[in-house]
Amino acid sequence: MATVRRKQPERKARGDYHHGNLRRALLDAAVVILAQHGTGAFTLREAARRVGVDHRAAYRHFADREGLLAVVAQEAYEVLVSEVKEELAAAGPSARERLLAIAVAYTRFAIREPGRYWVIAGPYAYQRYPETDAVVDEAFALIVTEVARGIERGEVLAGDQIELAAWLWSAMHGLTHLILIRRVRVRRDLLADFTRKMIGRSLDGVLRS
Amino acid sequence: MATVRRKQPERKARGDYHHGNLRRALLDAAVVILAQHGTGAFTLREAARRVGVDHRAAYRHFADREGLLAVVAQEAYEVLVSEVKEELAAAGPSARERLLAIAVAYTRFAIREPGRYWVIAGPYAYQRYPETDAVVDEAFALIVTEVARGIERGEVLAGDQIELAAWLWSAMHGLTHLILIRRVRVRRDLLADFTRKMIGRSLDGVLRS
DNA sequence: ACCTGAACACCGTTCAAGT
DNA sequence: ACCTGAACACCGTTCAAGT
Numbered sequence: 001m002a003t004v005r006r007k008q009p010e011r012k013a014r015g016d017y018h019h020g021n022l023r024r025a026l027l028d029a030a031v032v033i034l035a036q037h038g039t040g041a042f043t044l045r046e047a048a049r050r051v052g053v054d055h056r057a058a059y060r061h062f063a064d065r066e067g068l069l070a071v072v073a074q075e076a077y078e079v080l081v082s083e084v085k086e087e088l089a090a091a092g093p094s095a096r097e098r099l100l101a102i103a104v105a106y107t108r109f110a111i112r113e114p115g116r117y118w119v120i121a122g123p124y125a126y127q128r129y130p131e132t133d134a135v136v137d138e139a140f141a142l143i144v145t146e147v148a149r150g151i152e153r154g155e156v157l158a159g160d161q162i163e164l165a166a167w168l169w170s171a172m173h174g175l176t177h178l179i180l181i182r183r184v185r186v187r188r189d190l191l192a193d194f195t196r197k198m199i200g201r202s203l204d205g206v207l208r209s
Numbered sequence: 210m211a212t213v214r215r216k217q218p219e220r221k222a223r224g225d226y227h228h229g230n231l232r233r234a235l236l237d238a239a240v241v242i243l244a245q246h247g248t249g250a251f252t253l254r255e256a257a258r259r260v261g262v263d264h265r266a267a268y269r270h271f272a273d274r275e276g277l278l279a280v281v282a283q284e285a286y287e288v289l290v291s292e293v294k295e296e297l298a299a300a301g302p303s304a305r306e307r308l309l310a311i312a313v314a315y316t317r318f319a320i321r322e323p324g325r326y327w328v329i330a331g332p333y334a335y336q337r338y339p340e341t342d343a344v345v346d347e348a349f350a351l352i353v354t355e356v357a358r359g360i361e362r363g364e365v366l367a368g369d370q371i372e373l374a375a376w377l378w379s380a381m382h383g384l385t386h387l388i389l390i391r392r393v394r395v396r397r398d399l400l401a402d403f404t405r406k407m408i409g410r411s412l413d414g415v416l417r418s
Numbered sequence: 419a420c421c422t423g424a425a426c427a428c429c430g431t432t433c434a435a436g437t
Numbered sequence: 438a439c440c441t442g443a444a445c446a447c448c449g450t451t452c453a454a455g456t
Contacts, residue, residue, distance in 0.1 A: 039332065040249065043429065043430085055429095056440075056442090064430075123247060123389065167411070167415070169392075170380065171379065171383055171411065172383065173382075173386055174380055174381070174382040178382070181333070181334055198372075198376050201411075202411045202415075204416055205411070205412055206365055206411075207304065207366070208364055231421090253448085253449065253450095264448095265421075268450080269419085274450095
């Protein structure tokens with residue numbers, strides 16, 4: 001639950017010149033813009049406009065436009081990670097079930113919040129933003145852990161954990177991308193089943209013999 | 210070979226007011242900008258500047274910025290398709306070999322020309338641009354054909370051809386993305402082997418039993 | 419046909435100043 | 438501390454005009 005619903009007193013009472021929580025408000029506005037109009041359309045000025053402050057105020061809270069997007073990405077990963085964890089908590093012990101649980105949480109998140117997804121899946125490298133980079137690593141570590149567990153249980157082929165995890169990640173990402181650009185169409189209530197089918201194919205293989 | 214090297218007489222002689230082939234020049238400039246600075250950095254004005262014309266001249270050849278990028282995407286797909294065909298021509302008859310040949314051509318193209326790749330793999334839907342849309346379909350049809358052939362030969366599991374082709378496409382795309390954002394690092398001379406290994410896993414499966 | 423000057427409504431970012 | 442006015446160097450796009 002990283003989308004804080006903030007219904008605090010807003011600590012603004014007399015005359016009121018300050019905004020309360022401008023940082024939070026700008027981040028929320030950014031997510032709305034990204035979801036509605038895609039990554040390219042996001043501008044600092046538009047976000048500030050929606051919040052009702054001068055665009056210059058954003059620089060109190062973010063180094064620049066890219067810095068704000070890095071925080072959006074960070075929070076997006078946090079939400080994704082927490083949802084993957086929930087799905088894993090509900091999944092059984094078999095490697096197949098657990099790896100598919102990760103994939104289901106992944107596609108569900110992306111289709112529900114395409115704006116956030118495009119930011120985390122964009123052509124950006126967040127090495128310059130340590131906190132964003134850390135949560136990316138955490139997300140990846142979740143996959144590695146489950147792959148390692150599967151190898152231990154003898155259910156996943158022996159091999160480099162990291163490489164197998166990267167392989168699963170790329171399978172999930174590729175599928176998600178195809179759905180989002182509408183090259184593949186899936187009814188939302190069938191998304192989990194479709195994900196299981198497609199990622200299941202990668203887990204099981206498609207070649208005979 | 211779609212990157213025309215144009216060394217024609219340039220048909221500009223006396224006084225010379227017209228440019229010769231502005232359309233071509235703008236497209237080439239766009240690819241250079243995209244490769245150097247990424248999709249977001251591309252501007253019509255910068256492309257015009259490099260070519261040495263007023264930015265307004267671009268509107269003689271393209272409806273707008275998006276229209277120019279759609280043509281860049283179209284040509285990128287054309288190059289990709291021709292390289293996939295070459296790789297297929299050199300590949301043996303087995304489904305495994307042929308599907309891996311497609312994947313090898315795909316990652317090689319993307320890593321060699323990231324600018325072009327980000328345009329074709331971006332969050333764009335080119336339905337509004339029939340010619341671009343057509344070559345996207347052609348690219349996809351190549352995969353479908355090979356999947357169908359594999360099913361006929363009894364080497365690929367029976368199943369919906371389209372869905373299996375989408376599955377392979379998503380696997381290739383996901384892998385390419387991971388390499389480009391440098392989450393996975395591969396030496397260029399090992400790229401083909403690495404691609405074969407990773408996509409091979411998707412073809413063969415990673416689960417025991 | 420092909421190209422441009424001038425203009426409009428936008429950007430991100432900086433400086434100096436206001437409370 | 439937090440916010441803004443004015444300014445700068447950019448955008449994409451349009452209109453009216455030049456050869």
